[in-house]
Amino acid sequence: MIHALSLSFITTITNRSDAIITGLVEHLYLSFVSIFIAIVISLPLGIYISRKKNIAEFYIGITAVFQTIPSLALFGFLIPLLGTGSTTAIIALTVYALLPILRNTFTGIAGVDEGVIEAGKGMGMTNSQLLFKVELPLALPFIMAGIRTATVLTVGVATLATFVGAGGLGDLIYRGLSTWNNSLVLAGAVPAALLALFFDFLLRLLEKATTPKGLKARK
Numbered sequence: 001m002i003h004a005l006s007l008s009f010i011t012t013i014t015n016r017s018d019a020i021i022t023g024l025v026e027h028l029y030l031s032f033v034s035i036f037i038a039i040v041i042s043l044p045l046g047i048y049i050s051r052k053k054n055i056a057e058f059y060i061g062i063t064a065v066f067q068t069i070p071s072l073a074l075f076g077f078l079i080p081l082l083g084t085g086s087t088t089a090i091i092a093l094t095v096y097a098l099l100p101i102l103r104n105t106f107t108g109i110a111g112v113d114e115g116v117i118e119a120g121k122g123m124g125m126t127n128s129q130l131l132f133k134v135e136l137p138l139a140l141p142f143i144m145a146g147i148r149t150a151t152v153l154t155v156g157v158a159t160l161a162t163f164v165g166a167g168g169l170g171d172l173i174y175r176g177l178s179t180w181n182n183s184l185v186l187a188g189a190v191p192a193a194l195l196a197l198f199f200d201f202l203l204r205l206l207e208k209a210t211t212p213k214g215l216k217a218r219k
Contacts (some may be wrong), residue, residue: 012183019172024191026167030086030158031195034093035151042098043143046105047131056106063099071096071157075164089158089166096157097150104146108139141211148203155196159188169195 013020042063049056069077074092082088112135120130136143162170172188175181 008183012181012187016172016184016187020169020187020191023167023169023171023188024195026171027155027158027161027169027192027195030089030093030161030166030168031151031154034090034154034158035097035147037090037094038097038101038150038154039147041094042101042146043105046102046143047109049102050106050109053110056110060099060103060106063102066095067099071160072163075160079164084165086161086166088164089161089168092164093154093158093161097154100146100149100153101143102146104142104149105139108142109135111142112138141207144203144207144210148200148207151199151203152196155192155199159192 045059049059066074071092074095075088078088078092082091116134116138117130120134125133158168159170159173161168162174169188169192173185173192174188176184176186176188
């Protein structure tokens with residue numbers, strides 16, 4: 001049975017290569033745009049709440065609530081408001097990507113040693129110089145870890161974009177489930193899983209590369 005499924009899977013990959021490539025491109029588009037928007041929102045907000053720690057829990061709590069909403073439910077909630085298409089999918093995926101980046105940005109900056117900051121002030125650094133030359137470089141490994149988590153999560157949830165007509169590899173999975181075609185399901189699921197693993201590996205390398213030598217020595 002496994003041998004037959006393997007042969008059927010290979011045949012499906014060969015016969016539907018155009019559909020797989022199209023789905024992969026759409027999947028990458030939805031994921032990249034969503035992650036980019038999430039970074040643009042979460043990074044400045046994370047910096048802001050690291051300066052206003054009394055409101056940090058409120059903002060992080062809101063993004064945490066978004067993540068408790070089941071993926072399909074969120075897509076379904078947005079359809080009456082925004083209709084179907086890639087815009088609806090991108091908004092939903094962006095909402096899911098906010099928490100890891102926001103939380104890690106706040107944690108990374110808030111966790112910078114006060115002695116290091118005081119030393120920078122003693123050297124005459126302005127607040128902007130402290131942020132860009134001291135705090136962000138030291139917080140970068142945490143921020144990269146948040147981006148990695150958000151990216152892997154987004155690539156996975158993006159398979160549900162098919163339910164709002166946004167395409168992606170989820171189209172193949174949905175068609176396969178609708179026709180009881182296991183090979184077609186795998187033709188969408190396997191590339192999506194490999195994509196998530198690839199980005200996890202790549203961003204893990206970047207995370208290590210951005211870790212200051214002093215922190216590496218401590219580890």
